[in-house]
Amino acid sequence: MNNHRRRLRAGHSAGLALVLSAALVATGCATSAAERPESQAATVSASGESQEPSASSPSPEAPGSPEATPSVPSPGSIPVQPADQGQQEPTPEPAQLLYPGIDADIPVEPRGVAEDGQMDIPDDAAQAAWYEYGKAPADQVGTTVISAHAGSQETPVGPLYALKDSRPGEEVTVLDEAGVAHHYEVTQVEQLGKDGLDFAPYFERTGKHRLVLITCGGQWIDERGSYADNIIVVAEPLD
Template sequence: MTSTMMRSRRALIALVVVLLAVIAALVLVFSTTGSGGETPAQPSVSAQQQPGTGPAATAFPAPGMAKSAPVSLDIPKIAARSSLVPLGLNPDSTVQVPPVETPLQAGWYENGPTPGELGPAVILGHVDGNKQAGIFYRLRELKPGDEVSVARKDGTTARFAVTKVDQVPKDHFPTDAVYGDTAGPELRLITCGGAFDRSAHSYLDNIIVYAHLMAG
């Protein structure tokens, strides 16, 4: 074989190698992208499960406590301390309140979560009654960050931090906000407030304190 023929053969082999490399690269590109263009990146597991990104999530809610009936309430900021009596529903499906003749007595709504459990526990008390100040006479003075403690029958104490204080008309009571599901253990304190309607012998508004369970 002449030197000219050998050079031609080497050139042909080199060309074939280059063509094979190009074909392999094209096959790889089409197999990873498909015919619709660039493949969208998939979210990582950590991004999908990051706390606080869901619509119903709150920022790092404290874990819930086991069910246990509350026995007493303590709010140091307003010097409010009381034992707690269970409250159910009236015949008209409204929530019961403690007897107005004993306005310093607070009660808890026994058909809802117990304080410390997942969900909104509800405690009610009078602003006044029987011609004296009630257990929640100063409830409107609470501010975000103030602490509320509830001692429980199992010997534990659920400690809450106030997040919000609202005054709302009774005929626009925010039922869902008070009794609706929550992402963590929460507490609602409810009393009367606003102007007093002498003809109806009732206050026109409610004072509602919202609080969440503090992490241990």
Template sequence: MSASVVPAEPEAEEKPRKRAPWGVIALVLLTGLALIRNGSGEFDSGPPQPETAAAAQGSASPRPSASPTGSAPASLPFSEADRVRIPMIQVDAPVTPVGLDSDGWVAAPPPDDPNLAGWFTGSVSPGEKGTAVVVGHVDNNRGPAVFYGLGALKKGNHVEVRRKDGRTAVFEVYGIEVFDKKNFPGDRVYGSTGAPELRVITCGGGFTKQNGYSGNVVVFARLTGVR
């Protein structure tokens, strides 16, 4: 892919920054991740892939999970992501803001640091109403990277994102899939459900030296707690 994307003027938001429209975000995020090499893909037998039983439901707009008291947690105000923890796969990594590079593609976290994730600043911050997006490499030229084990997650696992305001947004996984990059369902992955949600994305699927990874592993999660 070599076509450039010219972002349209973002809609006004009551937030301390501007955001690009989701249609543009979805396209550049998909393209940017498709262009990330993310290592050699030749370590051991490759990263784990999502199980069919853990795949996200077909609905593009699932309802937010309810808390034990019967109501979903209230959305949080804006605050940048600081750290991501996924206990099930032993992820505990700092988060750096990532945006678009000079060519209009998403700038992934620096590949030289294997334990670094990126929060896409064109999305909401984790815990805000809407869909926050965290990306990271699956591997690099030296071995597995931060989201190498992402495909091993299952429904009910948790992703914790500590924010710079000191609060931690806790998300529960309700689906995980691997999508071919040529047929990536941008609206389904990035679209808002009307509740605070999170997508965690890395490369996955088949691998060739010529084209790299053929797909993206996407974790679907919704806010279930704040501490």
């Protein structure tokens, strides 16, 4: 992969500190009208207990930003601020996601934020996006976020369509561009309504390292041309 696409990581180095809007990812998944699964349980923790998602929606803290935003930016308006350039070694980018538990094998490419304020995700559901302003598996801190559409015109049923069927304890592997395999264990499976969903906790650049997978699911909304919910899977390193 072109070294120009690699990021130098020193805080926000060689990237942009992006303030996440409530719309980031929240409306970024659509699929064919023929694929409309029933709603799944709200949250499945590692203990197997079902939990209801919180109805509150606090203002999100910007991923990697030391301060919380004063208010939730409207869709399509994501403030940016310059980042300091660093001299750190580039960290290999994720290249492939393997999730045998849902029979998913999907290539991954780096993406940022689209013009409409949502996470930029490939149109084809057969391709996943890694949030390039976040962390990569080899960083060993913060969150690696990978997202893909549940389905698309090219691929009506994408590899992550079955993400809703994930179960705690299953293994997920991310191969990076250097050929190194990073192994994770699923610890939490959530189905959360897109409206008012705070994504900031899933895009943290500090703290314990983890992998977050995101796609869409739940009830199909014809007028939106999308699902009502996001399916979010959290996994922790096995290495």
